[in-house]
Amino acid sequence: MATIIDGKHYAERLRAEIGRQVVQLREAHLVTPGLAVILVGEDPASQVYVRNKARQAREATMASFEYRLPHGVPQEKLLELIERLNADPAVHGILVQLPLPPQVDAERVINAIRPDKDIDGFHPVNVGSLATGGDGTVPCTPLGCMMLLKHHLGDLSGLRALVLGRSNIVGKPMATLLLRENCTVTIAHSKTVGLDEECRRADILIAAVGRPRMVPGDWIKPGATVIDVGINRIEENGKARLVGDVDFDSAVATAGAITPVPGGVGPMTIACLLLNTLEAACRQHGLPVPAGVMEAAWG
Ligand SMILES: NC(=O)C1=CN([C@@H]2O[C@H](COP(=O)(O)OP(=O)(O)OC[C@H]3O[C@@H](n4cnc5c(N)ncnc54)[C@H](OP(=O)(O)O)[C@@H]3O)[C@@H](O)[C@H]2O)C=CC1
Ligand SMILES: Nc1nc(=O)c2c([nH]1)NC[C@@H]1CN(c3ccc(C(=O)N[C@@H](CCC(=O)O)C(=O)O)cc3)C=[N+]21
Numbered sequence: 569m570a571t572i573i574d575g576k577h578y579a580e581r582l583r584a585e586i587g588r589q590v591v592q593l594r595e596a597h598l599v600t601p602g603l604a605v606i607l608v609g610e611d612p613a614s615q616v617y618v619r620n621k622a623r624q625a626r627e628a629t630m631a632s633f634e635y636r637l638p639h640g641v642p643q644e645k646l647l648e649l650i651e652r653l654n655a656d657p658a659v660h661g662i663l664v665q666l667p668l669p670p671q672v673d674a675e676r677v678i679n680a681i682r683p684d685k686d687i688d689g690f691h692p693v694n695v696g697s698l699a700t701g702g703d704g705t706v707p708c709t710p711l712g713c714m715m716l717l718k719h720h721l722g723d724l725s726g727l728r729a730l731v732l733g734r735s736n737i738v739g740k741p742m743a744t745l746l747l748r749e750n751c752t753v754t755i756a757h758s759k760t761v762g763l764d765e766e767c768r769r770a771d772i773l774i775a776a777v778g779r780p781r782m783v784p785g786d787w788i789k790p791g792a793t794v795i796d797v798g799i800n801r802i803e804e805n806g807k808a809r810l811v812g813d814v815d816f817d818s819a820v821a822t823a824g825a826i827t828p829v830p831g832g833v834g835p836m837t838i839a840c841l842l843l844n845t846l847e848a849a850c851r852q853h854g855l856p857v858p859a860g861v862m863e864a865a866w867g
Contacts, residue, residue, distance in 0.1 A: 569820060569821065570794070570819070570820045570821075570822075570823040570824055570825050570826045571720075571824065571825040571826075572820075572825075572826060572827075572828055573716050573720055573795075573825050573826065573827045573828075573832065574831065575712070575716060575832040575833055575834070575835050575836045576830075576831040576832075576835045578715070578716065578719070578835075578836060578839075578865075578866060579712075579835035579836045579838065579839040580835075581866055582715075582836075582839040582840075582843070582861070582862065582865045582866070583624060583627065583628055583839050583842060584865065585861055585864050585865035586628050586839070586843055586846055586861065586865075587627065587628040587629060589858045589861065590628050590629050590630055590846060591629060593846070593849065593850070593855070594629070597853060597855060599849055599850075599853050599855070600629070600630065600631050600658075600849075601630045601631070601660050601661070601845050601846050601848070601849035602630065602631035602632075602656075602659045602660050602661070602845075602849070603621070603622075603625045603631070603632050603633070603659075603660070603661045603687070603841070603842070604633040604634075604635065604653050604656075604659045604661065604662050604663070605618050605621055605622060605632070605633070605634050605635070605663045605665065606635045606637065606646070606649065606650075606662070606663070606664045606665065607634070607635070607636050607637070607665045608637045608638075608639065608641055608646065608664075608665070608668055608669060608672065609637075609638070609639035609669055610639065613799075613801065617838075618634065618665055620838055621663070621838055621841060622634050624838055624839075624842060625842060625845070628842055630842065630845060630846075631658060633653075633658075633659060635649060639669050640669070640671070641669075641672075642671065643671060643672045643673060643676070643677070646664075646672060646677060647676070647677065647680050650662065650664070650677065650680045650681055651680070653685070654680075654681070654682040654685060660685060660687075660845055660848045660849040660852055661685055661686075661687035661841075661844060661845035661848050661849075662681050662685045662686065662687070663687060663688055663841065664677055664678070664681070664688075666737065678690045678691055679691065679692065683704070683705075684848060684852060685848060685852075686705055687705060687708075687841060687844040687845050687848055688705070688707060688708065688737075688841075688844075689704065689705035689706050689707040689708070689711075689741065689844070690707065690736065690737065694706075695741075698741055698744050698745075699744060701748065705844050705847075705848070706741065706745065706844075707737060707738070707741045708837045708838075708840035708841045708844060709737065709738050709742075709776075709797060709833060709836075709837045709840075710738060710741040710742040710744075710745050711745070711840045711843075711844075712833055712837050712839065712840045713742060713745075713774060713795045713797065713833055713836070714742075714746075714749070715840070715862055716795065716827065716832075716833070716836060717749075717772065717793065717795065718749070719862075719866060720793060721772075724746070724749040724750060724751050724772070725749070725750035725751075726750060726751075726752070727751050727752070727771040727772055728751065728752050728754070728769055728770050728771045728772070729743075729746040729751040729752065729753050729770060729771065729772040729773075729774065730753075730754045730755075730766055730767055730769070730770035730772070730773050730774070731746065731753065731754070731755050731756070731774045731776070732756050732757075732763075732767070732773070732774065732775045732776060732777055732783070733756075733774075733775070733776035733777045733778075733797075734755050734757045738776040738797055739755060739757075739774075739776050740755075742774050742776065743755050746772070746774075751772065754766060754769075754770070763787075764786075764787045767783065767788065767789075768787060768788070768789050769789065770789060770792055771789065771792055771793065772792065772793050772795070773788060773792055773793070773794045773795070773814075774795045774797065775794070775795070775796050775797060775798055775812065775814050776797035776798065776813065777798060777813045778798055778800065778813065779798070779800070779813055780798070780800040780802050780811045780812075781811055781812070781813070781814065781815040781816075782798075782813050782814075782815075783813060783814040783815060783819065784815045784818050784819070785815060785817075785818030785819045785820075785821055785822045785823075786818070786822070788819055788822040789822075790822055790824075791823070791824035792822075792824055793823070793824055793825045793826075794814055794819055794823045794825070794826040795826075795827050795832075795833060796812035796813055796816070796826065796827050796828070796829050796832055796833065797812075797813065797833050798811070798812040798813030798814070798829060799812070799830075799834060810829055810830050811829055812827075812828075812832070814826070816828060816829070843861060846858070
């Protein structure tokens with residue numbers, strides 16, 4: 569039986585430590601980190617995430633600003649709002665919830681965010697920084713996955729990692745982070761031939777596909793560490809529920825450790841968003857970025 573990696577618990581501890589750092593920052597330097605979240609349209613799943621982000625930011629005593637724009641909002645209005653937030657000294661982090669409706673060019677919107685306020689790490693400046701080993705913002709979901717992996721495995725050097733999915737927000741930055749930790753990295757996607765065999769070679773399997781329970785237990789190398797990023801809403805026995813990209817019930821018998829859905833990567837994503845906002849606030853005020861936050865939180 570696999571060890572269940574309790575992302576919810578780790579995220580709670582991390583948020584508590586971030587909260588302590590926020591209080592120190594305010595007491596020592598009169599700075600309150602501010603997070604602005606923009607949601608376009610009424611996608612129910614996005615509404616849940618945005619609500620959770622705002623609530624958890626406030627719990628960490630950060631300032632939270634929420635902007636809800638109608639589905640049909642013209643691109644110019646969205647760009648104007650970003651310009652305003654770019655210039656607002658109370659806002660240190662700006663997140664535009666993806667996906668965006670078709671009349672909006674997501675690339676243009678991301679490019680409009682000031683790179684030092686891009687707490688998602690999606691701006692090309694931050695993407696380039698990650699690729700070349702710089703210290704720009706790392707995307708929240710891969711950062712959260714990496715924290716769980718390092719805490720569980722310690723040194724990742726020489727391990728074979730398979731990243732299933734190559735999106736800009738999860739798969740690609742995840743692969744870059746694993747490479748930085750000296751893993752031997754394979755990236756698989758919808759055109760990959762022999763996916764089951766690729767998976768069976770992996771000591772670390774990251775699933776970020778968006779297909780409910782696509783990875784069965786017999787694709788998993790015995791003892792492997794499995795990080796399930798997928799968040800899929802399905803209906804089962806007449807009830808709505810969330811499942812990952814991995815078939816948890818069969819995977820738990822083969823894997824050495826596995827993250828559940830819900831309660832795995834999702835809560836870590838939000839905790840890392842708050843961490844990125846705290847760090848952005850420090851940088852924007854010319855203050856040192858708090859070191860060892862994860863160690864302080866988890867011991
Ligand atoms: N827990 C969290 O915090 C977060 C969870 N998510 C979840 O993670 C999942 C992935 O998200 P995201 O990266 O944005 O998704 P995308 O849809 O952007 O990317 C999906 C990737 O999976 C690949 N893929 C699709 N079908 C298959 C298949 N049958 N076999 C192999 N590869 C396949 C695609 O390949 P190709 O490139 O060839 O099309 C693509 O690279 C979703 O469930 C999403 O909800 C996302 C962000 C945060
Ligand atoms: N610009 C941008 N940045 C993102 O980081 C971003 C985005 N857009 N668009 C959508 C995806 C998805 N995402 C999640 C965040 C938290 C949970 C989360 O907290 N999940 C809980 C369950 C929540 C529930 O019940 O729905 C869990 O897994 O336990 C899930 C998914 C961030 N994303």
